[in-house]
Amino acid sequence: MRLTVLAAVSLLAVAAAGCTNETLDSFDKVDVDLKKVSSKTSYQLSSSVIGKLASMNIDRSSPMMLRIFKEEGRLELWKADRANRFQLVRNYKICAWSGKLGPKTKEGDRQAPEGFYPLARANLNPNSSYYLAINTGFPNNYDRANKASGTHLMIHGACSSSGCYSMTDEQMVEIFAFARDAFDGGQKTIQLQAFPFRMTAENMARHRDNPNIEFWKMLKVGYDHFELTKRPPEVNVCEKKYVFNQQADKPFTPAGACPAMTTPAALDVALSSYNKTYAAAYAKAMSKYEGTVWVEPSEAQRKAIVADQRKGRELAYAPTGNSLDAGKLMTEREIEAQKRKVEEAEQRKIEAAERAKQAEEQAKLDAEQQKIKEAQDFAADVAAEKAEKRARGEGALPVPEENPGVAVVETPEKKPFWKLWAAKDTEPRKAEPAAGVTEGTEQATLDAGQPVRKEAKAATAEASAQTMEKPVDGGTVLPVPEANPDSQVVEQTQKKPFWKFWQK
Numbered sequence: 001m002r003l004t005v006l007a008a009v010s011l012l013a014v015a016a017a018g019c020t021n022e023t024l025d026s027f028d029k030v031d032v033d034l035k036k037v038s039s040k041t042s043y044q045l046s047s048s049v050i051g052k053l054a055s056m057n058i059d060r061s062s063p064m065m066l067r068i069f070k071e072e073g074r075l076e077l078w079k080a081d082r083a084n085r086f087q088l089v090r091n092y093k094i095c096a097w098s099g100k101l102g103p104k105t106k107e108g109d110r111q112a113p114e115g116f117y118p119l120a121r122a123n124l125n126p127n128s129s130y131y132l133a134i135n136t137g138f139p140n141n142y143d144r145a146n147k148a149s150g151t152h153l154m155i156h157g158a159c160s161s162s163g164c165y166s167m168t169d170e171q172m173v174e175i176f177a178f179a180r181d182a183f184d185g186g187q188k189t190i191q192l193q194a195f196p197f198r199m200t201a202e203n204m205a206r207h208r209d210n211p212n213i214e215f216w217k218m219l220k221v222g223y224d225h226f227e228l229t230k231r232p233p234e235v236n237v238c239e240k241k242y243v244f245n246q247q248a249d250k251p252f253t254p255a256g257a258c259p260a261m262t263t264p265a266a267l268d269v270a271l272s273s274y275n276k277t278y279a280a281a282y283a284k285a286m287s288k289y290e291g292t293v294w295v296e297p298s299e300a301q302r303k304a305i306v307a308d309q310r311k312g313r314e315l316a317y318a319p320t321g322n323s324l325d326a327g328k329l330m331t332e333r334e335i336e337a338q339k340r341k342v343e344e345a346e347q348r349k350i351e352a353a354e355r356a357k358q359a360e361e362q363a364k365l366d367a368e369q370q371k372i373k374e375a376q377d378f379a380a381d382v383a384a385e386k387a388e389k390r391a392r393g394e395g396a397l398p399v400p401e402e403n404p405g406v407a408v409v410e411t412p413e414k415k416p417f418w419k420l421w422a423a424k425d426t427e428p429r430k431a432e433p434a435a436g437v438t439e440g441t442e443q444a445t446l447d448a449g450q451p452v453r454k455e456a457k458a459a460t461a462e463a464s465a466q467t468m469e470k471p472v473d474g475g476t477v478l479p480v481p482e483a484n485p486d487s488q489v490v491e492q493t494q495k496k497p498f499w500k501f502w503q504k
Helices: 006-018 047-055 141-145 169-184 201-206 213-229 265-289 299-304 332-392 439-448 450-469
Strands: 064-069 074-080 086-093 115-119 133-135 154-156 190-195 235-238 241-244 292-295 328-331 475-477 490-492
Touching: 047 086, 064 169, 074 169, 086 169, 115 141, 115 213, 133 169, 141 235, 154 169, 169 190, 190 213, 201 213, 201 265, 213 241, 213 265, 292 332, 328 332
Parallel strands: 064 190
Antiparallel strands: 064 074, 074 086, 115 190, 133 154, 235 241, 292 328, 475 490
């Protein structure tokens, strides 16, 4: 298995102790004027950048590497010099990154990726909605082996992030140009190393209580290899873990067992010396941070410290600041006191919510009781009003009574003028009451009882007989049914018209 680190490792082991971040050249001023950029994808690096590269013995089209540190909010751009050692040529301030320190594990968690990602030319996106973009390649072999999910995780412009690393448009024009030139020079993949922080002994001790510490210890191995060799480490995955610069006779399977592996001898010696120095520095840092805990800030807390940077900008412009400025180191006593305050505040919220709920239920109950009382009062008022009217005699309904003094008169139909010569007595006579039945008779009947009623019947019968002896001229007397002997029905004989006088 070919490893590019072997040629220079022996020399690096000697020089490793004097190679620190402070001695590396870093500059983050970007001299790009977008108004003068006619084509963002064909932008050429400025003369000042080309001059800086030349002074560092670096060719314009030499290989490059990207390295990100979330906590500081920094993106470093490294390029290989003519000795094939990488040097830091740009140290950009990241405008926005979302979430907190730690890897991305699932879609929608707003976490920006951490790990090692190979970027090919196809990862460059010249048509991004965020000016320009480079896809990070998430998920990689490690992410897939650990069932991490997420899509479209980019390094892009526009200074707005939701799981990405967002730069300014000026920075992206220059980064895109660096990558294009490296691919044009023959580089197949650009390695992206994304770390939570610089993995020094002090930072590792400060974050020792973070739940992601074991994951970070794994990343630290690759970080250390680069710090020693100044070359991107060869990355593989087996048993769902990263392995760096390992030689093996069998292929690596991300989710399978790791094959038998060996570290190159020179690198192993350099790492042994490096780790001894690191162990001493870590012990010193632990004594420094004993009894303290680093409180990682939220994204909102990071945004708060750079809120003034948004003034006068578009709404989408959303710088997030860095964790070093927004976080704080606290003692255990301070943390306990703060924890009690939070718990007390939460308890007060719960009690206030319970009181509000009880007040709402009581208000509903009072409203229902008021409705019932109003209905009862209304019913009582109506009953009292009715009783008062009855007492005054108002509101009683009239009782129907017989009224014998009122006669019903039937108006005969008026004859047409052409029937004026017709006989006037053709109309049937109305039945007249029997002569013997009088108001006195009725009263006598009521007073005398049954004998009087018999006499009244006899008188009525006699009157009826007299009436029957004198029928109306031209009429025939019909017998009256016994059910009503006091009345008689007279049938009127139709009178002949005058032109039929010859008929009998």
